[in-house]
Amino acid sequence: MTATAVISPAEAVSHVRSGDTVMVGGFGLVGAPLALIDALVEHSDAADLTIVSNNIGEPGRGLGKLLRQGRIRRGISSFFTSNPEAVAAVNAGEIEATLVPQGTFAEAIRAGGAGIGGFFTPVAAGTLLAEGKEQREIDGVPHVLEQPIRADVALVYAARADTLGNLWYRRTARNFNPLMATAATVTIAEAGEIVPAGALESESVVTPHLYVDHLVQSA
Amino acid sequence: MTDDVKSRIAARAAQELRPGEVVNLGIGIPNLIPSFLGPDTQVFLHTENGLLGVGPRPDEEELDPDLIDAAKRPITALPGASYFDSASSFAMIRGGHVDVAVLGALQVSAAGDIANWAVPGKDVLGVGGAMDLVVGARRVIVTMTATTSSGEPKVVPECTYPLTARGAVDVVVTELSVFHVRDGVLHLTELLGDANAADVAAVTSAPYIVDLEDSHGH
Numbered sequence: 001m002t003a004t005a006v007i008s009p010a011e012a013v014s015h016v017r018s019g020d021t022v023m024v025g026g027f028g029l030v031g032a033p034l035a036l037i038d039a040l041v042e043h044s045d046a047a048d049l050t051i052v053s054n055n056i057g058e059p060g061r062g063l064g065k066l067l068r069q070g071r072i073r074r075g076i077s078s079f080f081t082s083n084p085e086a087v088a089a090v091n092a093g094e095i096e097a098t099l100v101p102q103g104t105f106a107e108a109i110r111a112g113g114a115g116i117g118g119f120f121t122p123v124a125a126g127t128l129l130a131e132g133k134e135q136r137e138i139d140g141v142p143h144v145l146e147q148p149i150r151a152d153v154a155l156v157y158a159a160r161a162d163t164l165g166n167l168w169y170r171r172t173a174r175n176f177n178p179l180m181a182t183a184a185t186v187t188i189a190e191a192g193e194i195v196p197a198g199a200l201e202s203e204s205v206v207t208p209h210l211y212v213d214h215l216v217q218s219a
Numbered sequence: 220m221t222d223d224v225k226s227r228i229a230a231r232a233a234q235e236l237r238p239g240e241v242v243n244l245g246i247g248i249p250n251l252i253p254s255f256l257g258p259d260t261q262v263f264l265h266t267e268n269g270l271l272g273v274g275p276r277p278d279e280e281e282l283d284p285d286l287i288d289a290a291k292r293p294i295t296a297l298p299g300a301s302y303f304d305s306a307s308s309f310a311m312i313r314g315g316h317v318d319v320a321v322l323g324a325l326q327v328s329a330a331g332d333i334a335n336w337a338v339p340g341k342d343v344l345g346v347g348g349a350m351d352l353v354v355g356a357r358r359v360i361v362t363m364t365a366t367t368s369s370g371e372p373k374v375v376p377e378c379t380y381p382l383t384a385r386g387a388v389d390v391v392v393t394e395l396s397v398f399h400v401r402d403g404v405l406h407l408t409e410l411l412g413d414a415n416a417a418d419v420a421a422v423t424s425a426p427y428i429v430d431l432e433d434s435h436g437h
Binding site: 027028030031054078079080081082086087090091097099100101102103104105106107109110121122123124125126127128129159169170171172173174175176177178179206 | 302347349384
């Protein structure tokens with residue numbers, strides 16, 4: 001067995017380069033990889049980033065810190081509104097916003113990780129959020145073609161990892177994390193606790209280790 | 220809108236739910252519904268951030284930072300609850316496995332179109348799961364006041380606010396009445412409290428058919 005390397009948060013964020021697309025797990029701050037985000041804020045100067053996350057943090061918290069540094073060029077989210085500073089930045093033309101219905105956002109990331117080239121969904125058909133997208137009637141119901149979403153780097157949080165990189169999530173802190181872990185070139189998992197391989201019940205592993213490139217111990 | 224009005228709308232909407240149904244409750248009035256469900260009408264509450272089996276609000280000792288609902292408020296989980304990722308959660312919704320979504324709206328049209336995520340001229344930067352829920356849930360129940368705070372009707376001929384979905388609404392419960400959308404046509408099916416048909420007509424700009432035969436108590 002080859003262990004997945006446990007690296008420092010600072011080393012982890014050296015994988016993020018200017019211009020990258022970065023997925024960040026969490027529903028609001030719940031299940032967000034806060035130590036990795038802090039490292040990105042303090043130990044990286046990668047700029048011009050596209051952030052794929054359900055929210056852009058909260059004012060001065062989580063991704064809200066990165067926003068204040070002016071390092072986000074574009075956000076792909078379902079709910080920018082939870083951070084009024086992100087809304088202000090969009091309105092000031094400082095960041096570009098791509099708003100996606102939450103289920104479409106989740107499925108597009110799943111598709112990105114699963115090698116699916118897009119999918120038709122009835123969600124958003126006939127609305128502002130379908131503008132510019134291919135539409136098709138399927139069984140008489142209008143559908144919208146959605147593209148998969150992938151990233152250069154995914155930053156995810158799991159309550160528990162084993163030394164191989166298998167991940168276990170706790171309660172509603174799971175949310176987008178297992179999806180994002182599958183959909184990036186480099187996946188870095190921040191874990192609350194790192195246990196020996198074999199200590200996680202195999203049936204309880206949500207993210208098998210093949211998706212995880214690096215582990216970081218939560219602060 | 221007074222708390223009394225909200226409670227009355229929630230109480231009536233609660234009667235639409237059947238035992239054992241899987242129900243997703245939106246923010247605001249829908250969240251008052253659990254307190255109006257009798258012991259014989261237990262439902263399974265689904266929250267789209269990844270839990271089936273939402274329990275009551277936690278007390279101080281039960282607070283768990285990893286346990287929130289879609290409004291990011293602390294919750295509890297009932298025995299038999301299950302957790303899942305966001306793609307699975309929305310697969311449940313779009314796939315028709317969630318029986319009912321109860322949510323608020325800015326406008327509902329005569330054909331059951333709904334606008335509930337954006338106001339013209341304001342930021343359109345938060346949609347969350349609103350579109351997925353109204354498209355996917357098997358029944359969509361709207362709980363809202365009959366008019367805006369400035370007295371404009373909310374049950375309208377055509378939505379003028381950005382649409383959430385077309386033809387998605389099944390039931391509308393306001394403080395005055397209940398409407399059902401049947402085959403794309405709005406029916407006034409019940410008057411609530413002291414309201415009469417003229418009261419409803421005065422605050423409803425949408426055309427509708429009056430069909431009060433199964434009305435309770437009127």
